[in-house]
Amino acid sequence: MILLNCGSSRTALPVSEISVRSVPNPNQGKIAKNIILMIGDGMGLTQISAGIYENDNFLNFEKFPFTGLMKTHSYDNLVTDSAAGGTAMACGVKTYNNGVGVDKDGIPVKSILEEAEEKNMMTGIVVTSALVNATPATFMAHQKLRAFTEPIAEEIANSGVDFLVGGGKKYFDRRDSDNRNLSREMENKGYQIEDFITHQRLQDVHPKADKKFVYFTADDDPLTKITGRNYLPYASKMGAEFLKSRSENGFFMMIEGSQIDLGGHATNFKYVMSELKDFDEAIEKVLNFAEKDGETLVVVTADHETGGLTIKEGSKLNKVKPDFSYGRHTGTMVPVFAYGPGSENFTGIFDNTELYRKMKAALAMENKSQ
Numbered sequence: 001m002i003l004l005n006c007g008s009s010r011t012a013l014p015v016s017e018i019s020v021r022s023v024p025n026p027n028q029g030k031i032a033k034n035i036i037l038m039i040g041d042g043m044g045l046t047q048i049s050a051g052i053y054e055n056d057n058f059l060n061f062e063k064f065p066f067t068g069l070m071k072t073h074s075y076d077n078l079v080t081d082s083a084a085g086g087t088a089m090a091c092g093v094k095t096y097n098n099g100v101g102v103d104k105d106g107i108p109v110k111s112i113l114e115e116a117e118e119k120n121m122m123t124g125i126v127v128t129s130a131l132v133n134a135t136p137a138t139f140m141a142h143q144k145l146r147a148f149t150e151p152i153a154e155e156i157a158n159s160g161v162d163f164l165v166g167g168g169k170k171y172f173d174r175r176d177s178d179n180r181n182l183s184r185e186m187e188n189k190g191y192q193i194e195d196f197i198t199h200q201r202l203q204d205v206h207p208k209a210d211k212k213f214v215y216f217t218a219d220d221d222p223l224t225k226i227t228g229r230n231y232l233p234y235a236s237k238m239g240a241e242f243l244k245s246r247s248e249n250g251f252f253m254m255i256e257g258s259q260i261d262l263g264g265h266a267t268n269f270k271y272v273m274s275e276l277k278d279f280d281e282a283i284e285k286v287l288n289f290a291e292k293d294g295e296t297l298v299v300v301t302a303d304h305e306t307g308g309l310t311i312k313e314g315s316k317l318n319k320v321k322p323d324f325s326y327g328r329h330t331g332t333m334v335p336v337f338a339y340g341p342g343s344e345n346f347t348g349i350f351d352n353t354e355l356y357r358k359m360k361a362a363l364a365m366e367n368k369s370q
């Protein structure tokens with residue numbers, strides 16, 4: 001580390017040697033066997049910048065050899081919501097805000113996760129929201145509105161996804177719209193169902209060899225990191241290893257740091273930073289996995305920015321002075337980070353629908369006709 005000294009009255013800030021920080025990318029140009037897509041909900045460039053400055057000038061984002069910028073607008077709005085943003089990345093189509101896995105006319109469109117299943121790949125979802133929340137739902141469900149949470153739960157129960165970790169237990173086993181117990185139904189279809197009540201820590205749960213796996217982390221949205229949530233990094237590593245060990249044909253996994261967005265809505269900088277740090281720890285686990293594995297493309301991005309966060313003058317290392325323009329989503333482009341086989345294609349400025357096509361190209365999957 002070089003220390004810049006601009007005179008005795010000023011405190012020198014550390015300067016990073018960027019080229020040293022990105023990890024070796026040995027399988028560049030090859031076809032990927034697995035994809036781990038990591039979405040920081042509401043995570044714009046300022047959230048990441050502030051996170052780096054709040055953490056001694058380093059987060060794992062700096063390890064990625066390729067970066068790009070992504071436009072996030074939806075079909076009908078320059079400022080997207082998570083449903084339209086998720087649908088663009090999951091299904092490759094622009095839809096209206098609130099649409100889940102459907103096109104602008106409300107017609108269901110297959111997601112990359114569903115297409116991976118058709119290729120006999122394994123699939124996984126790990127989130128820090130309820131599993132029925134907009135972002136995860138866009139990979140597993142098709143509904144005209146994100147508010148249709150119980151129908152979304154029904155689609156998740158039928159989705160065949162092999163590894164599920166997230167909140168939202170009540171949408172499965174204590175439903176308002178019917179008396180079905182989807183957890184029981186999933187058990188009958190070969191799932192091992194576990195939850196935060198019987199096992200407080202995911203670390204204490206042992207997946208059975210011949211079962212698909214669900215761990216409900218909360219009845220609705222899980223705790224914040226500050227109030228004690230502790231599973232995201234562990235679940236990310238566990239999911240990757242679970243899926244790899246059981247698949248001949250590779251896997252697709254989506255991991256979401258769901259609550260970076262909630263911190264932005266609350267214009268609560270500590271909330272945003274703690275959720276971002278947790279997400280960064282998950283990134284570290286995933287990069288460690290991918291480095292060992294050699295066949296996994298890792299893509300990290302966001303669906304949109306939340307809060308219009310800025311870093312104000314007077315900010316210091318580990319003491320950022322933040323300001324939010326307001327507690328809603330914004331239309332600014334979001335960064336994309338990529339590592340592993342195919343990562344070289346995630347550069348430049350592109351649309352969020354293009355992310356879907358780039359991931360499919362990395363897996364050498366043909367594009368759907370529509």
Ligand SMILES: [Zn+2]
Nearest residue numbers: 042261306329
């Ligand atoms: Zn939001």
